[in-house]
Amino acid sequence: MKVLGKEQYNKLSEPLKSVTTNNLFARSVVEKIVDGEIYVDDADNPATYFIVHPYGMSLLFGDPNNAAFNEAFKKYALNENGNRHRVEWMQVFPSDWDAVLADLLHDNLVEPAYQHTSSDTIELNVRVNFKLNKEKYLNAKREYETVDPNISIVRTDKDIFEAMKGTVVPLHFWNNADDFVNKGVAFSLFYNGKLASTAFSAYVHDDKLELGIETYEDFKGKGLACKACSALIDYCLENGYEPVWACRKDNVGSYLLAQKLGFENVKEISYYRMGFV
Structure with a gap:
């Protein structure tokens, strides 16, 4: 995972359009409306992307079959470097990522417990997208x-x-x-x-x-x-x-x-x- 410089955020504008679930929080980071962080597999030709909004929401999307990126992401998810100081809620796209993460995280992926904030477990929850009638x-x-x-x-x-x-x-x-x-x-x-x-x-x-x-x-x-x-x-x-x-x-x-x-x-x-x- 490589940190993408803000001057290169425009590289995500087109790929982000492929995300069909609610991605407005991620757009706010890409379009520099808020100061978030973006990680990629390759800064010159990125294919896998991870966008973190300062409120504590994130989006993992793009190519799910990048082994090197995925291993680095696992360390991030489990907060092995201790840099995350708050709970973070992550969406993924496409849904192929769900199977990849299930294999990557193994026993670290658990059903919701709601009370703990341990960094060695990732809780799998559900997010609902609504439409106004x-x-x-x-x-x-x-x-x-x-x-x-x-x-x-x-x-x-x-x-x-x-x-x-x-x-x-x-x-x-x-x-x-x-x-x-x-x-x-x-x-x-x-x-x-x-x-x-x-x-x-x-x-x-x-x-x-x-x-x-x-x-x-x-x-x-x-x-x-x-x-x-x-x-x-x-x-x-x-x-x-x-x-x-x-x-x-x-x-x-x-x-x-x-x-x-x-x-x-x-x-x-x-x-x-x-x-x-």
Whole structure:
């Protein structure tokens, strides 16, 4: 595995188009919207690629039959050099990689345990790709569109961006507030004057906008995430964007919220969880 210099990221533009699963996070790295990392088998003529997004998502794709690259990747996956300090979630393409990894990782590949972050085991999970059913969305929207005087929804500005805390917030998907305000979009819901939930564009490429959502613990269970997401979905529909939703299948909250908003499960793919200690 060789680190690819940023000046050569354009070499992945065409190969990445072959990936038919959700690859927006990988495009954000390749197009230098965020500062990630790219590894390849050969810097001059790459055929196998590994893209790491700073949020902790990665994509392994290209030729799965490169023995030297695969052995180097195994060391990375098991964190033998100790460079990974957080959990990383990896997608692969094509699906041929699943058999290659099963053979490569052997006993290190396990069913989900959810609790440990050991670097000597890789958990095989499932990631769901959704597609919005516009009719379902509009019907569902009527059910939670009631006016609540305690709620106000505003376009997220730089001040709100910088004040947001949490795990799934724009800060983890954009380099800085200025980049986000200029290239992204979000809607923040305030409940009794307090920031309760924000739906934001994690990635925007061409006519696709992938949604992220953060609702603070004190405000969960009030249906606020639906309202915040609805504002962003409406923005997408009004401005010619396809709203994109994807999540881990065992992320029950995100999975159910997607369905409630009219998204339908259209594809399930392998999702590898790599630990760090």
